[in-house]
Amino acid sequence: MDRQIVYPGAIPLETDLLNTNKYALIGLAKLSASIMGEATYLRGLECTPTNPASMTINIAKGEIYSLQNTDGTAYSSLAADTTNSILKQGIILSSTALTLSAPTVAGQSINYLVQVAYSDKDSGATVLPYYNTTDPTAAYSGPAGSSATQNTVRSGICTVGLKQGVAAVTGTQSTPAADEGYTAAWVITVVQGATAITAANIGVSPNAPFLPANGLVDGGQKKTLTHAVDFGSTNAYAANYMPAITSLTDGMELTFKAKTSNTSSAKLAVNSHSAFPLLNIAGATLSGGEILSGGFATVKWNAGLSAWMLINSTGVGAALTNLGLGSTTLKGGLVGTPRIFTASATYTPTPGTRLVKLTLTGGGGGGAGAKATATSQSFSGGGGGAGATVIAYFTLTGVSTYAITVGAGGAGASNTSATSGGITSFAGLYTAAGGQGAQFGSATSAAGGAGGTASGGLININGGYGSDGQSGTFLLTGSGGNSYWGGGGRAANATAGVTGMAYGSGGGGVYDSGLTGTAFTGGAGKSGIAVIEEYA
Structure with missing residues (x-):
């Protein structure tokens, strides 16, 4: 990490302060990237209905981490740097209220997408005092006495937006894709005639890259990064992990809570990846009863077999009979x-x-x-x-x-x-x-x-x-x-x-x-x- 050097008695320059800020930004960005890589991540930004419920939802304060140009535009007297990219943090310190509308045609529903983007924003415009070489006792107002205002803060901003889908017969409506530069975060479904939005209408967008709300250490201890709840059907298990699993790597181990028991051979789909076979530890196809409704299943990816290996499975209650344990x-x-x-x-x-x-x-x-x-x-x-x-x-x-x-x-x-x-x-x-x-x-x-x-x-x-x-x-x-x-x-x-x-x-x-x-x-x-x- 670079640090600016100044010397006693030397005339201070604005670049001394600017470089100090820039070096600190780059150092923090590299530290963040060593933990999170260079993918886009979201933290906080919970989506909740109002109380009492209405057609408005609230997006809580939070952050976005995104790979961006070091400086897309000049930073005061420092030139723009669009050659190098760093992981930047965009912050929003207040909640955002978004108002939605219900379809007007009977039997239709509409999906709204809450999307998030990073942007740099210069603000704090003010008239600054400048040194007057003609009369040092009377400072200039603005550069060369122009009285022009200048921005004094460059902020990393987390921008929250709402994108409306197209109304269609309930069950056939689709969620709009995120705009360029935006990341999908939440999906809200509104049916015709609705007068209020509840928690049941709100869901995390598939593959939304949310980090654990209480931090990565807490997420690691509680296994929230590698645990998900199955939302598939019998013998066709599906689970979305957050942040999303972007690639399947040999030896990757995941856990999911099964919605149903398997009755024969089964497959598992993780996030946006295709469904692959579930095999037992001997590499054989499942025959039924190995995964139990309400139980936890631990799987490991075998790249050589292009399959998930079921290495552990637990069940509860009467489902124990499927393992030959009776009561x-x-x-x-x-x-x-x-x-x-x-x-x-x-x-x-x-x-x-x-x-x-x-x-x-x-x-x-x-x-x-x-x-x-x-x-x-x-x-x-x-x-x-x-x-x-x-x-x-x-x-x-x-x-x-x-x-x-x-x-x-x-x-x-x-x-x-x-x-x-x-x-x-x-x-x-x-x-x-x-x-x-x-x-x-x-x-x-x-x-x-x-x-x-x-x-x-x-x-x-x-x-x-x-x-x-x-x-x-x-x-x-x-x-x-x-x-x-x-x-x-x-x-x-x-x-x-x-x-x-x-x-x-x-x-x-x-x-x-x-x-x-x-x-x-x-x-x-x-x-x-x-x-x-x-x-x-």
Whole structure:
């Protein structure tokens, strides 16, 4: 942000003050743009009927934020700047009364549009005193003694206007488009014969860019920026967010309060965007009952699928039967005993389940074995790495089944790198990587496998590394890495390797102290596990 520099004893110029004002304006504009971007926004300007009701409405004081020329005309002795644009604030400090008329033809209605615009306005015209070089004791009145008035204030103004539509048969009337430079704010519908306008006749114009009345921080805390009320029909949901959603971005998350329950596949239209399919978290079309009348639905935009993913949904009252809960009272308690999966399967939630705790562990990596190329050599195998563990909580969305993949343990090897453990996952949403198999290096060394890496959960636990194997003065053999559930396979001498002991642990390595040149295979990694704890 620029600041004007002046010096002691220097003769002050009018440009010192003008530039100080201009630099402050630009600095505030850039700060505002860093928060709001460069789109047009409105704040305040509430539209209300009079009390008692009449054919007049009141538009409250408020502001408009709009990208404008820094100065469209000369600012005193500073030239106009129409090259650079900044986000300006237009203010109106008093309410505006607007009077409307009803159609005269029976059965007709008319829509009025309240529109808002930004403008710069110079005011405060007065006759200013000027220095008189001929007689310094007697100031000039106006420049060169002309007695001409000059404006002394440049204001950013919020202008409120009313635009009348064309009367038509009720239900077919249309709202006029905003004039150039104006932004649509409110729509008021007036029917033939009306003598007063009530709150029921007033609505926010679609896509009107209103900011939260109490500020962006308050709006963020209360989620008013990303929450809206559905006004669509069964299986065709529609919601207008304020400020309007101008583009759909991958990962964008929104919430709406559903007007109706879905009975089959459904779509969602946001502001002026087209209606796109609503899919469950598995990417499947909704079948009915996933969204409940009066409940809240949370959706996330998937750009790759061009669809909204239903990631959470809640219902109230009797609508719980649509989730198979009957008259169950939701207390949040544990439902039955934990569900344990040691092999890939399909998980069907127990009736009454709304929330699950997931503990997922990937398969352990296999251990390396021994196979010397001559009796004078010995190969000491490393241990396999353990699978990662991811712990997460997930709110069910009404999907009937979820795919569970349990990673298999990696196979051991004798004179090559061992196999890595498989991935364990829940519906493709949460995954725990398997441990790496021990890595063959040479006839005299093998590195232990790396542990699987965890991410994406509430708690992420990486798998333990397998120990290295080495031949030299001493025979060192790797044991398998430890998993969340316990230890890996121990090292073995001239025999088959020891399999990982606990779920997801690595297989142990093998060494040959007799230098026999016989092939001994390292231990296999232990398979992973998925544990699901269900809560009402």
